[in-house]
Amino acid sequence: MITFPIAKVNLGLNVVERRPDGYHNLQTVFYPVGIKDALEVFPMAEDFPSAVDCDIKVTNIDIEGDEQRNLVVKAYQLLKKDFPTLPRLHAHLYKGIPTQAGMGGGSSDASAMLLLLNKECHLGLSDQQLIQYAAQLGADCAIFILNRPAYAEGIGEILSPVDIDLSGWYMGVVRPDIPVPTKEAFAHITPQMPRKCCRDIVMQPVETWKEELINDFEASVFKVHPELAIIKEKLYQLGAVYAAMSGSGSALFGLFRQPIDLSTPFEGMFTTCLKL
Numbered sequence: 001m002i003t004f005p006i007a008k009v010n011l012g013l014n015v016v017e018r019r020p021d022g023y024h025n026l027q028t029v030f031y032p033v034g035i036k037d038a039l040e041v042f043p044m045a046e047d048f049p050s051a052v053d054c055d056i057k058v059t060n061i062d063i064e065g066d067e068q069r070n071l072v073v074k075a076y077q078l079l080k081k082d083f084p085t086l087p088r089l090h091a092h093l094y095k096g097i098p099t100q101a102g103m104g105g106g107s108s109d110a111s112a113m114l115l116l117l118n119k120e121c122h123l124g125l126s127d128q129q130l131i132q133y134a135a136q137l138g139a140d141c142a143i144f145i146l147n148r149p150a151y152a153e154g155i156g157e158i159l160s161p162v163d164i165d166l167s168g169w170y171m172g173v174v175r176p177d178i179p180v181p182t183k184e185a186f187a188h189i190t191p192q193m194p195r196k197c198c199r200d201i202v203m204q205p206v207e208t209w210k211e212e213l214i215n216d217f218e219a220s221v222f223k224v225h226p227e228l229a230i231i232k233e234k235l236y237q238l239g240a241v242y243a244a245m246s247g248s249g250s251a252l253f254g255l256f257r258q259p260i261d262l263s264t265p266f267e268g269m270f271t272t273c274l275k276l
Contacts, residue, residue, distance in 0.1 A: 001042065003116050005108035007035040007097045008143060009246040009253050011164075013197025013215040017191045023139070023155050024251070025189060030104075030143040030150050031163055031203050033171060034274055035097050037105060039072065039112050044088040053080060053174065056091040061099055071110035071137055078133055079117055086121060097173040098270050102247025104144065110137045111144035140247075151199040164202050166255070166276040172235065172262050175251040175270040178225050188220035206255055211241040217248045232243065234265060240246035 011029040018024055044050060054076040063177035072091050080086050091113070096103030102193050111134050118125045125133075127145055135157035142157045143150055149157040170254040194214065201213045222229040228245060231252050240254030251270075262271035 001116055001120050002040040003112045004036045004038055005112040007033050007105060009033055011202050012213045014194040014198060015189045015216045018191050025154055026156055027198055028152050029198050030152055032147050037097050037109055038094040039109055040092045041089045044090055053088045058093045059240040061095045071106045072113045075110040075113035075137055078136060083123055090189045098251055100179040100260055101175045101251035102249050103251050104140050107138045107141040108144040111141050126261060162199060168276045170256040170259050171276055172254045172256055172260050172273045173251055174231055174262055174266045178227060178250045180221055180249040182248050185217050185221055189216060206241050215244050218245050221249050
């Protein structure tokens with residue numbers, strides 16, 4: 001069994017208030033993009049000597065720490081509590097989505113595991129039930145149950161559809177080798193309500209977004225990592241109609257009218273250009 005988790009970018013991201021539980025309420029528009037991982041699962045042999053019911057091997061990136069703490073394994077364990085007859089599984093995760101980039105790769109992998117188990121093991125869970133499971137794994141996991149543009153509130157789990165279509169645009173993505181821990185990004189944020197909701201702004205022409213569509217993390221993250229601000233400005237110099245950081249970084253993206261090769265201006269960084 002194999003599936004291909006996809007990435008996302010944030011079209012606007014506003015941190016609107018701190019919650020009593022220590023988390024933050026957000027407003028953002030999630031937009032799925034076709035940068036993919038590959039997740040394959042297959043049954044363990046009955047006599048396989050393992051103390052766990054699901055293990056994982058992650059390739060194409062270097063993993064620090066115990067890879068068995070991957071969200072894919074946690075997704076399996078979460079369902080196993082309610083569905084104890086789930087078969088024991090091996091998982092192989094090939095990473096194509098940049099990590100620590102604000103593009104939701106780990107969250108997408110976890111949700112892909114939930115979807116795959118629901119389908120292949122005939123669990124009969126609805127999308128809303130799967131969203132509830134996904135929200136237990138991470139703030140932006142829920143969007144990957146739907147894999148379509150959505151406006152998100154709460155910590156990212158309260159979703160409503162957004163009728164936005166960027167077909168015909170090209171998205172250039174740059175991910176420098178600058179990890180931005182999410183905790184660090186939130187530490188310097190002052191929550192506040194935006195003057196205008198990102199859900200309304202994205203319904204306007206893309207040409208209007210530059211002045212209105214804001215990612216609140218940019219102000220604080222760019223102070224610590226000014227190289228990211230330089231990349232954003234370079235995307236505009238190269239012809240982007242709109243450019244922004246995704247999530248809490250460190251990936252940045254630009255919307256272009258024509259395809260563009262970013263490998264030369266951003267040599268040594270992860271770059272790609274996708275037709276939307």
